[in-house]
Amino acid sequence: MIKRITMWRLKDLAQERSKSDNRTRLKAMLEQLPGQLSEIKHFKVALNVSADPSAADVVLIAFFADRQAYELVLNHPEFRKIMDFVEGIKDDQWFVEYEE
Secondary structure, eight states: OEEEEEEEEEOSEETTEEHHHHHHHHHHHHHTHHHHOTTEEEEEEEEOOOOOTTSOSEEEEEEESSHHHHHHHHTOHHHHHHHHHHHHHEEEEEEEEEEO
């Protein structure tokens, strides 16, 4: 199983929307993916509640059966559309990817 945890810190203002609006929009977009992609085994999106300035704004925790399923999701047009949106609103991104 491939597991990936991704965290994003968003710009205060991007695409004429506030950070709060963009993080809510990103969460909603991501949460639609499991219903569209059967390759996703587990999927959790959460918004940061900490006031600490070093915290990320959005976290995604996703599990996939194997590398092939993971690659199918990464290359799926719906996922690519969301990642294009992320590119326009993120300040920073971190991730860890591991196999279990």
